[in-house]
Structures are given as C-alpha cells and as structure tokens.
Amino acid sequence: MNRAKRLDKIPPYLFGEISRLKAKAIAEGKDLIDLGIGDPDQPTPQPIIDKLCEAANDPETHRYDETEAGWPSFLEAVARRYKRRFNVDIDPKSEAMLLIGSKDGLAHICWAMIDPGDVSLVPDPGYTVYKVNTMMAGGEPFAMPLLEKNGFMPDLTAIPTDKAKAAKLMFLNYPNNPTGAVATLDFYADAVRFAKEYDIAIVSDTAYSDVCYDGYKAPSMLQVEGAKDVVIELDSLSKAYNMTGWRIAYAVGNAELVGHLNKMKSNVDSRQFPAVDIAAAYALDNVSNQATYDLYTKRRDILCDGLNSIGWKVKKPVASLYVWAKVPEGYTSADFAKKLLTDAGVLVIPGNGYGQYGEGYVRMSLTVGGDKDGDRLAEAVERIKASGIKF
Numbered sequence: 001m002n003r004a005k006r007l008d009k010i011p012p013y014l015f016g017e018i019s020r021l022k023a024k025a026i027a028e029g030k031d032l033i034d035l036g037i038g039d040p041d042q043p044t045p046q047p048i049i050d051k052l053c054e055a056a057n058d059p060e061t062h063r064y065d066e067t068e069a070g071w072p073s074f075l076e077a078v079a080r081r082y083k084r085r086f087n088v089d090i091d092p093k094s095e096a097m098l099l100i101g102s103k104d105g106l107a108h109i110c111w112a113m114i115d116p117g118d119v120s121l122v123p124d125p126g127y128t129v130y131k132v133n134t135m136m137a138g139g140e141p142f143a144m145p146l147l148e149k150n151g152f153m154p155d156l157t158a159i160p161t162d163k164a165k166a167a168k169l170m171f172l173n174y175p176n177n178p179t180g181a182v183a184t185l186d187f188y189a190d191a192v193r194f195a196k197e198y199d200i201a202i203v204s205d206t207a208y209s210d211v212c213y214d215g216y217k218a219p220s221m222l223q224v225e226g227a228k229d230v231v232i233e234l235d236s237l238s239k240a241y242n243m244t245g246w247r248i249a250y251a252v253g254n255a256e257l258v259g260h261l262n263k264m265k266s267n268v269d270s271r272q273f274p275a276v277d278i279a280a281a282y283a284l285d286n287v288s289n290q291a292t293y294d295l296y297t298k299r300r301d302i303l304c305d306g307l308n309s310i311g312w313k314v315k316k317p318v319a320s321l322y323v324w325a326k327v328p329e330g331y332t333s334a335d336f337a338k339k340l341l342t343d344a345g346v347l348v349i350p351g352n353g354y355g356q357y358g359e360g361y362v363r364m365s366l367t368v369g370g371d372k373d374g375d376r377l378a379e380a381v382e383r384i385k386a387s388g389i390k391f
C-alpha cells in the first residue's frame with residue numbers, strides 16, 4: 001500500500017543502536033540503570049487522583065467537550081495561574097485553549113501556520129516535534145544552534161536575514177530539553193523584538209516551567225511587555241504534576257494564534273475526557289508537587305556531585321529533568337552512550353539525537369524508575385567509576 005510521501009520526511013530513528021543494546025541487556029537479565037526517559041517516575045499527587053474520581057462519577061463529564069476552546073473551569077484556572085505565578089493577565093475566553101498534552105499543540109501549530117516553503121526557526125539541539133511537524137507540513141526547519149558559550153540560548157543576530165524573512169514560526173523552549181538551560185527575561189525581550197521586526201510568531205514551549213530547583217522560578221515569555229502581540233505559550237501539567245499519561249496541557253497568549261490553533265484542532269480531535277480537565281483545574285489551583293521537585297534536587301546533587309568527583313565536568317541544572325554532559329575527548333555521543341551501556345549498565349541518550357549541535361554531549365534524566373532518595377543514581381556513579389571509563 002502506498003503511503004503519503006510526507007511520512008518519508010520523518011527522520012530515521014537515531015537511537016537504533018542504543019535501543020538494540022538496551023533490549024539485549026534486558027533480555028540477558030542485566031540490571032540496567034535507565035537515565036534515558038524524561039517521564040516522571042513518581043505517582044500523580046493523590047488529591048488530583050481523588051478529584052478525577054469525583055469528576056468521573058459526575059455524569060456531566062460523560063460526553064464530548066463541546067465548548068469553544070476547552071472546559072471553562074480549566075481555562076479559568078489557567079488564567080489564575082498566570083496571574084498568580086507571572087502577574088500576566090490572560091482572558092480565558094479568547095487567550096487560552098486546552099490541549100491534549102503540549103506535544104499536540106506543538107505539532108498542530110505547525111499545521112495551522114506553515115505552508116510549503118515556509119521556514120520555522122527551531123532550536124538545535126531541541127525537542128524533535130518542532131522540526132518534524134514543520135517538515136511534514138511542507139516547511140523548512142532552520143536550526144538555531146544552542147551553544148554552551150551562549151548559555152544554550154540562540155544567537156538571534158546569527159540568523160540569516162533571508163531565513164528570518166521567510167520564517168513564520170520560531171520555537172523556543174525554556175527550561176530547555178535537552179540542555180537543562182534556562183532563559184532570562186532579557187533574552188525573551190530580544191526574541192520578542194526580533195519576532196516583531198520579521199513578523200514571526202513565537203511558540204514558547206514551557207513544558208518544564210514548574211520543575212525548578214534551588215528557589216529558581218522560570219519566567220514566562222508573556223511577562224515581556226508587548227509579548228502578546230507575537231507569542232503563544234504552551235504549558236503542560238505532564239512534568240509539573242507527574243501527569244504525562246493524562247494528556248493535559250494548554251496554550252495561552254496571542255488571541256489570533258490561539259484561534260488558528262483551535263481551528264486546526266477542532267478538525268483533528270474532540271479533546272479528552274472532561275473529568276481530566278476538572279482534576280487538572282483542581283491541581284493548578286490547589287496542589288503543590290514540591291515533594292517531587294525536592295526528590296529531583298536530591299538526585300541531581302547525587303548525580304552531578306558524584307560524576308564531578310570522578311573527573312566529569314557537569315553543571316547542575318536549576319530547572320528541567322536533565323543533566324547535559326560533555327563526552328570525553330575521542331568519543332562521539334553515540335560511542336560514549338554505547339560504552340556507558342555496555343561497560344557500566346547505565347543508559348543515557350546521545351546528544352546528536354536532538355540535532356547536530358547536540359553532538360559531543362549526552363543527556364541524563366533525573367526520573368530514574370525504582371530510585372529511592374537517589375540510590376540508583378549513586379549506584380550509576382559507582383558503576384561508571386568501577387568501569388574505569390576515563391574522562
């Protein structure tokens with residue numbers, strides 16, 4: 001059967017060799033410490049589950065969500081969050097919409113905005129959804145390198161004028177996957193200025209906005225004056241509340257962009273079970289997941305201090321779920337990931353999987369399953385030390 005040609009635009013799976021070695025190690029009964037997946041290993045906080053049960057018992061939720069842009073009580077809770085957390089006013093009726101996870105919104109904003117030949121500016125390394133959906137919509141992703149020397153923020157002055165003029169979207173993601181970097185409000189202000197100059201819409205992906213450590217608080221791009229003219233921000237409950245499988249997120253910001261995305265999506269899906277929206281609204285208004293962030297902080301310290309004590313040079317992230325580590329001289333990302341897997345039984349993700357500028361790094365996630373108080377991460381460090389891998 002002939003498939004659509006657009007499917008050919010999806011790049012080959014880059015973790016092929018690592019996946020094969022992982023499957024082999026598991027089949028051989030080896031005890032693998034998997035630092036690959038950025039999926040919270042802790043359960044969703046109980047009050048949110050209780051609220052879901054209550055909402056699920058209400059027959060009002062046993063139907064399609066036929067509202068304009070998502071369950072109103074959820075969108076109102078989103079607006080309250082933006083006021084409380086960022087002092088940003090959001091009109092829940094025109095400047096907010098519900099998403100089935102932020103991946104849904106990130107993919108469909110490409111389909112709503114990109115015509116064949118249009119450019120979208122994407123961070124490299126970066127979450128691959130921006131690039132792949134731009135390509136499937138017939139557009140051309142243009143990589144903005146995230147370099148260590150620039151704090152893993154793109155150098156806007158390095159974007160060629162012809163690409164800036166052809167660009168319709170710019171994707172930014174802070175706190176960042178995979179580098180763990182955070183953005184300043186000054187950078188956000190520069191990005192807003194740039195977007196206005198070239199008539200580009202900015203998609204600000206803040207999936208890790210609440211996963212912060214050491215008292216750090218990630219800003220919203222909408223805090224920048226005039227940002228609402230060009231910015232749509234996509235935020236998610238997945239990582240903030242250990243709710244990845246629930247599929248609940250939202251978009252806020254420029255009403256026109258929200259409208260375009262909503263129009264696109266109204267022809268693609270019929271949203272999720274409304275009880276999920278009610279439980280999510282409850283979470284935004286009432287629940288703190290600080291205990292989980294405290295656990296990540298502890299794991300981060302054990303992993304980073306441990307690796308640095310054996311000669312690595314890793315920086316502690318103040319947000320996100322990731323430690324982004326340089327690989328030693330003489331290795332590619334893939335070679336080094338393979339060596340860690342085979343010699344130490346520790347699985348990490350080679351940085352080139354996130355784009356060409358990720359080469360030379362590996363990503364380690366703090367969400368390791370079965371870890372109690374950092375014991376698995378301490379063991380990972382011990383195993384790497386015992387393997388004799390030199391740094």
Ligand SMILES: Cc1ncc(COP(=O)(O)O)c(C=O)c1O
Pocket residue numbers: 038100101102103104127173176177205207235236237238244248249
């Ligand atoms: C940067 C980034 N954005 C968005 C997502 C998608 O999150 P969700 O669709 O669960 O909201 C992820 C998931 O890993 C991510 O890393």
